[in-house]
Amino acid sequence: MTEKQIVVLGAGYAGLTAATRAGRHHRVTLIAPEARFLHRIRQHETAAGHPEHRPALAELVRGRGVHHVRARATALDPTARKVFLDTGEALPYDTLVYALGSRTAWHGVPGAAEHAYPAERAAELSERLRTGVPGTVAVVGGGATGIELAAELAEAHPGWRVRIVAAGQVGGWFSAKGRGHVLRVLERLGVDVHEQSAVTGVDPEGLTTGRGRIPADVVAWAAAMDPHPLAAEAGLAVAADGRAIVDGHLRSVSHPEVYVIGDAAEVTVPGTGTLRMGCATAQPMGRYLGRVLAGRTDRPFAYRYAVQCLSLGRRDGLLQLIHGDDSMRPTVFTGPVGRLAKAAIVGGVVSALR
Numbered sequence: 001m002t003e004k005q006i007v008v009l010g011a012g013y014a015g016l017t018a019a020t021r022a023g024r025h026h027r028v029t030l031i032a033p034e035a036r037f038l039h040r041i042r043q044h045e046t047a048a049g050h051p052e053h054r055p056a057l058a059e060l061v062r063g064r065g066v067h068h069v070r071a072r073a074t075a076l077d078p079t080a081r082k083v084f085l086d087t088g089e090a091l092p093y094d095t096l097v098y099a100l101g102s103r104t105a106w107h108g109v110p111g112a113a114e115h116a117y118p119a120e121r122a123a124e125l126s127e128r129l130r131t132g133v134p135g136t137v138a139v140v141g142g143g144a145t146g147i148e149l150a151a152e153l154a155e156a157h158p159g160w161r162v163r164i165v166a167a168g169q170v171g172g173w174f175s176a177k178g179r180g181h182v183l184r185v186l187e188r189l190g191v192d193v194h195e196q197s198a199v200t201g202v203d204p205e206g207l208t209t210g211r212g213r214i215p216a217d218v219v220a221w222a223a224a225m226d227p228h229p230l231a232a233e234a235g236l237a238v239a240a241d242g243r244a245i246v247d248g249h250l251r252s253v254s255h256p257e258v259y260v261i262g263d264a265a266e267v268t269v270p271g272t273g274t275l276r277m278g279c280a281t282a283q284p285m286g287r288y289l290g291r292v293l294a295g296r297t298d299r300p301f302a303y304r305y306a307v308q309c310l311s312l313g314r315r316d317g318l319l320q321l322i323h324g325d326d327s328m329r330p331t332v333f334t335g336p337v338g339r340l341a342k343a344a345i346v347g348g349v350v351s352a353l354r
């Protein structure tokens with residue numbers, strides 16, 4: 001155990017994974033406001049009213065040499081090497097791991113933040129659907145999160161009419177077989193699919209889109225994610241989308257004593273490309289950084305994609321095989337096999353946090 005002060009900001013898939021590994025060798029202080037793990041990849045299940053599976057952070061860090069401080073970072077001074085917390089404390093560090101993740105992006109769409117439920121308010125959405133008079137719920141976003149949410153809501157709430165609204169195609173990046181399966185399942189679950197319908201406004205009666213009005217009593221927003229703004233505010237070099245630009249060892253290119261991992265980082269891996277935000281990329285970054293901080297490797301971060309996996313309600317799913325550079329292979333596994341594969345991945349994520 002060294003006296004070096006390592007501070008990890010954020011206890012998501014990236015930050016917690018790095019902290020539990022580095023804590024075996026250094027004093028690690030982990031800053032995050034929540035008492036229970038923020039298991040974001042299950043938030044669509046919460047929205048549909050399924051029980052939450054969020055282990056206590058105290059249990060996940062037990063015996064790992066990690067001191068969890070329940071607080072929010074409000075500012076960062078990389079020159080003085082200090083993090084400021086909402087408790088009023090200023091925390092010095094030798095090495096900072098910045099893993100503040102991302103949050104729902106509203107894209108400046110008028111009315112969206114006021115009238116739509118983001119994933120962060122999944123429990124409120126669940127309550128609204130459970131207690132409200134059934135009507136129409138529109139899910140905005142044709143990406144993985146929107147598809148999973150629409151399928152989950154339609155299956156759990158057959159009394160509600162579910163619509164999915166996408167600026168482009170729903171699941172348009174999957175192979176033809178993969179997208180075909182997604183559309184078939186949505187049809188079976190009674191979901192109305194609105195494609196090429198970019199949303200330009202949200203109000204209490206529904207959505208305004210490039211193709212006209214889509215009425216909705218409730219709107220769920222699953223359009224995109226923005227990285228946490230603190231890195232840009234602190235003067236770290238950031239890309240156009242706000243992610244901090246890092247080198248091959250995941251160090252900020254402007255402040256090398258700050259490692260940035262997970263959704264907060266713009267990571268480009270030779271041969272793979274610029275990684276997309278995802279638990280699938282965040283957790284490997286946390287694992288890698290844990291090894292770096294433990295002095296076990298000085299190699300650059302390497303990453304190749306292998307699969308993409310969706311839950312489509314509780315009984316169906318999609319396992320899409322992909323090439324290392326994230327392009328699609330033609331092979332997919334669907335139905336209960338896809339569903340079980342997704343459940344195994346989600347379970348494996350929690351085991352790997354410890």
Ligand SMILES: Cc1cc2nc3c(=O)[nH]c(=O)nc-3n(C[C@H](O)[C@H](O)[C@H](O)COP(=O)(O)OP(=O)(O)OC[C@H]3O[C@@H](n4cnc5c(N)ncnc54)[C@H](O)[C@@H]3O)c2cc1C
Pocket residue numbers: 009010011012013014015031032033034038040041042043044071072073074099100101102103119145228261262263264277278279280281282309
């Ligand atoms: C419904 C849903 C389903 C998803 N499904 C998948 C999927 O199947 N596969 C996949 O690859 N990705 C999926 N994602 C994306 C995935 O959840 C994110 O990419 C992932 O959570 C990023 O991990 P992270 O550790 O970088 O950050 P996060 O998980 O966002 O964690 C950020 C951490 O920082 C903390 N924090 C935030 N602000 C502060 C602050 N000011 N001070 C201190 N701490 C702070 C948070 O409390 C949290 O502990 C899904 C996302 C959603 C919303």
